Amino acid sequence: MRRPQIRILMAVAAVAVLAGCSKSGGEAAAGATIKVGEFASLTGKEATFGVSSHEGTLLAVEELNAAGGVLGKKLELVYEDNRSTPGESLTIAKKLINNDKVIAILGEVASGRSLEVAPFAQSSRVPQISPSSTNPDVTKIGDYIFRVCFIDPFQGKLLAGFAKNTLKAQKVALFSDVAAPYSVGLGKFFKEAWLAGGGELVSEVKYTGGDKDFKAQLTVIKNAKPDAIMVPGYYTDVGLIVAQARQLGITVPMFGGDGWEAPELIQIAGAENLVNTYYSTHFSPSSTDPLAQKFVAAYKAKYSGKVPDAMAALGYDSVMVLADAIKRAGTTDEPKLRDAIAATKDFPGATGITTLDANRDASKSAVIITVKDGKFQYLETVAP
Amino acid sequence: MTELLQQLINGLALGAIYALIALGYTMVYGVLRFINFAHSDVFMVGAFAGYFLARAVPGGSALSGIAVLLGAMAICALLGVIIEKLAYRPLRGRSTLTVLITAIGVSLLLQNLGQRIFGANPRSFPSLFPVHQFHLGGVVISSAQILVFAVALVLLFALRHIVLHTRVGTAMRALSFNPVAASLVGINNDRIISFTFALGSALAAAGGILYASNYPSIDPLMGTLPGMKAFVAAVLGGIGNIAGAAFGGLALGLIETIVVAFGGSTYRDAVAFAVLILILLLRPEGLLGKRTAEKV
Numbered sequence: 314m315r316r317p318q319i320r321i322l323m324a325v326a327a328v329a330v331l332a333g334c335s336k337s338g339g340e341a342a343a344g345a346t347i348k349v350g351e352f353a354s355l356t357g358k359e360a361t362f363g364v365s366s367h368e369g370t371l372l373a374v375e376e377l378n379a380a381g382g383v384l385g386k387k388l389e390l391v392y393e394d395n396r397s398t399p400g401e402s403l404t405i406a407k408k409l410i411n412n413d414k415v416i417a418i419l420g421e422v423a424s425g426r427s428l429e430v431a432p433f434a435q436s437s438r439v440p441q442i443s444p445s446s447t448n449p450d451v452t453k454i455g456d457y458i459f460r461v462c463f464i465d466p467f468q469g470k471l472l473a474g475f476a477k478n479t480l481k482a483q484k485v486a487l488f489s490d491v492a493a494p495y496s497v498g499l500g501k502f503f504k505e506a507w508l509a510g511g512g513e514l515v516s517e518v519k520y521t522g523g524d525k526d527f528k529a530q531l532t533v534i535k536n537a538k539p540d541a542i543m544v545p546g547y548y549t550d551v552g553l554i555v556a557q558a559r560q561l562g563i564t565v566p567m568f569g570g571d572g573w574e575a576p577e578l579i580q581i582a583g584a585e586n587l588v589n590t591y592y593s594t595h596f597s598p599s600s601t602d603p604l605a606q607k608f609v610a611a612y613k614a615k616y617s618g619k620v621p622d623a624m625a626a627l628g629y630d631s632v633m634v635l636a637d638a639i640k641r642a643g644t645t646d647e648p649k650l651r652d653a654i655a656a657t658k659d660f661p662g663a664t665g666i667t668t669l670d671a672n673r674d675a676s677k678s679a680v681i682i683t684v685k686d687g688k689f690q691y692l693e694t695v696a697p
Numbered sequence: 698m699t700e701l702l703q704q705l706i707n708g709l710a711l712g713a714i715y716a717l718i719a720l721g722y723t724m725v726y727g728v729l730r731f732i733n734f735a736h737s738d739v740f741m742v743g744a745f746a747g748y749f750l751a752r753a754v755p756g757g758s759a760l761s762g763i764a765v766l767l768g769a770m771a772i773c774a775l776l777g778v779i780i781e782k783l784a785y786r787p788l789r790g791r792s793t794l795t796v797l798i799t800a801i802g803v804s805l806l807l808q809n810l811g812q813r814i815f816g817a818n819p820r821s822f823p824s825l826f827p828v829h830q831f832h833l834g835g836v837v838i839s840s841a842q843i844l845v846f847a848v849a850l851v852l853l854f855a856l857r858h859i860v861l862h863t864r865v866g867t868a869m870r871a872l873s874f875n876p877v878a879a880s881l882v883g884i885n886n887d888r889i890i891s892f893t894f895a896l897g898s899a900l901a902a903a904g905g906i907l908y909a910s911n912y913p914s915i916d917p918l919m920g921t922l923p924g925m926k927a928f929v930a931a932v933l934g935g936i937g938n939i940a941g942a943a944f945g946g947l948a949l950g951l952i953e954t955i956v957v958a959f960g961g962s963t964y965r966d967a968v969a970f971a972v973l974i975l976i977l978l979l980r981p982e983g984l985l986g987k988r989t990a991e992k993v
Contacts, residue, residue: 356817356818357818360818491963518960518962519962521962521963521965525908525912525914525919526707526711526911526912528707528710528711529708529954530957530962532704532707532958533700533958533960535703536700552914553912556913560830560837560839561703561837562830562832562837577821580821581821581913581914583913
């Protein structure tokens, strides 16, 4: 062969080798199985969320299969990674529902990505259970969309109460991410509750998720002299925001919602910058509830001593709620399965008692976590 | 007043980083009349090189920081030479469009290789130099920002010295005037071009390390946006012009910060591209560039 042809052949071979698919897989068992789909952000900007919730989901599937499965059949989890990228989740959902023929789809943590898939799940009449999307719009898409966590009107209100009663703030600045429906929504609900409670909003500034430099906006906030700063964003951005705020000499408390929940938060911000910071979330591993303790022990056993976070616990509960509904329905056919999920009442899970209301949202307690000496610490519980 | 001063410092610090990256774009263009779109991804490789080198070198002191910086610059200089030899040299003499598309291809290759090798998750960049906040009146400057100014200035003058006062620099300038004539007077074009790429890539690596020192979250796609803004900065100042790159970088950093400070934070990226369109419409040779007439 002549040189250019060899080069072309080598190039094609290199491309073939590199063209692998993104992380995916299936937990298969021989014989008839119940296929459940999952889409999660296993890599990318919100990787921690996807990995945690996937680990919780996997633990639940294994536990159920070890106990004999559901309705005599083993659960088969078919999962794909959406790389925290918009657009991917819908492609994955189409594959899971059309090709793999899953009977239900689990996902996602980020409200934006749940919203991406929900219309398709609804029109395909496949129940979608989101483990931890908190924006209320997700379940408004249709009656086949469920969630096992609390929603942002509750979270916004509890954070407003926390700022007023515990942080003793009167003037707050709001710094939200315009690119994430979660952040916009939580910011809005916080603002409503805060103003209704008589508080003053001295500054309202925006950023775009993925930005690295926040000093300009933080300087504006600093100038408005707030008593506390609310940042309802995701951990990758929040880490940089808190670090830069502290570097600019802003010492007031900074707080946010469950988007902060990630061990990476401490790495990105630096433990020395995470002083006077708080966030609300769904679950604390130091909970004394026996079911929570059982979950924590099982999770640690499976994942080499790693301590589970809220996303893992909710991932676990999403599977357990689904399995319970399948048992009650006695089938995986629609609309019986959908009705059974909607009828979930007083179901005991790792994150507490789950009852789905008329909007298919769960009403659960929240916990407030703070960071001390580079470690997350439970502060208080807020009931609905 | 202090707010204005603080925003000024924020803008200049941001601008200094853009200036550093823009130097690489402008230099390669100045010598080769070619926009190296893979520059932003060499910037990314530089940041990752710094990340891994920092683990190998026991750190925290200024000396170890400089060692990591120089190490990353050396690695990227080598990368630049390899890219030039494999992707651009075989296309020497072809139309500029061909080489441009190849450059975009190299950029995509580096990004996706990065995602494959390093994973797509953002990583936390360690602090290479001791970090300190200086409070002057009501204004805060971080040592990382001062570092950017210092290193950018040093590299700017070093580059200027190389280009104006050394043999290699003279050869580079000769090449930019007329490649054929340059080879006729005994200049080894291939060597000089490799050197130009090595130099530009080293500057990209320095930019990557300083960027990561200020915004310590690195991922394989981190180069795209800063690279594009640095390109705009280079065009703004006058592409091919070293002083232009520095000026354009600072100007763009200030413009971006002012827009954000006035509440337009969602438009911060759009502003850079609006500037690009405006400058190409109104003064395409850049603010410090000279309009060259085509003599027929």
